[in-house]
Amino acid sequence: MIAKAARTEARPDSPGNIGVPRHVAIIMDGNGRWAKARGLPRVAGHRQGAESVRKVIRAAGEAGIECLTLYAFSSENWRRPETEINDLMGLLRFYLGSELDALHREGIRLRIIGDLSAFKPDIAQMVERAVARTAENTRMTLVIALNYGSRNEIVQAARTLAGRVASGEIAPDVIDEAAVNAALDTSDLPPLDLVIRTSGERRLSNFLLWQAAYAELLFVDTLWPDFDGNALRAALVDFAGRERRFGGL
Template sequence: MGKAASASQRPEAEGAEAQGPAGGGVPRHVAIIMDGNGRWAKARGLPRAAGHRQGAEAARKVLRAAGEAGVECLTLYAFSSENWRRPEDEINDLMGLLRLYIARELGALHKEGIRIKILGDHGVFSPETARMVDEAVAKTANNQRMTLAIALNYGSRLELVKAAQTLAARAATGEIAPSDIDEAALEASLDTADLPPLDLLIRTSGEHRLSNFLLWQAAYAELLFVDTLWPDFDGDALRAALRAFAGRERRFGGR
């Protein structure tokens, strides 16, 4: 597991330049559990919606920094299947923010060659929200410079269950034999099938758990837990995380 890093432990605090990692290479696929919006707002006497709005701004900064560093895919945990337990007004704020983000950023994302991919089932959202998401995915489908994968109504356990059901149904019809079901077959049935292998998973706000996010994909990913609340996470913070990744030796169980 990754060692928690406070702001004082970040390379910037030691006088290092804010630039991409050297030596160990850039991770192809970075995923982030964007945690701490509520606590950020509470500490400032603001409503939780203000934290979510600032969190959307952080996502914009991090996406730009990831692209500049050469990351092929950035996956953001935007709305989990467990988030439905939150108060209705907060859920409405989050959905409104998602629509605003798409309306405001889609043109720029498309112009910059960024493909939008959705993990999870966004079809349960309101018709307007689902339509906007579908249009964003369709508009950017052929872009190749970078992928922004957004996890919406996503839960990793359910993803694995659905993959198992898909393979079981294919086996039941004789399309495949049960013995054909291996790791590669399961992986090909996941929402992330067309994404690069996950290299680095970051969680902000000081929490040290995966919260049902990319459980299969994180098997050999490097994990990095940082104390910074998500609204305060920016391009410099991402570059620090990339340098931390570059300094790690990845063994994949080999020794």
């Protein structure tokens, strides 16, 4: 197990080696390919991927990570076949029903980023209840990105700020990076330190584009259902060995 490190915010005036990141985000990719390689339906890959979620959450808490963000369902995923979407929604219902007690018992606060309005009412209500129940937990924050797209998040932030200008609440020239950051879904979360993508793909896929401006990126070939606590610990070792200069020397 990696020892806890002193917290250092990811900001341009704090360069150098950081140790354990405060905020890790993961693009969980490869469920379908994992299933195909075994002659199984895609839903089997998603089910095995849910097991990886459990393992990684546990390992993240043990490592002292303050915030773990998982890209569970993007705004573009609605383009998938209806049968697969239904399978994913069923897994989401199952996960919220079966894992909530464990998350709460482990002191994990659940947060959601993205637009829940597109989901069926029962799922939205389950999510809202889970968020409310764990709201006071402090050991770690688990953020699930559901129907999330970073471009849309930035557009919504721009609209919010434009509305404040139009109402006379603020002047246009006071809008700076901090103001934009405060209007994003992640405004209450630590700065993003590390983005991991599994399955060998090397792109961000509309995930945390603003937040990842100075995050370290790590692309691994492991398919998500095979990613576990040891894989996360290896990623943290890689991160700890990097030097972060944020544009400086």
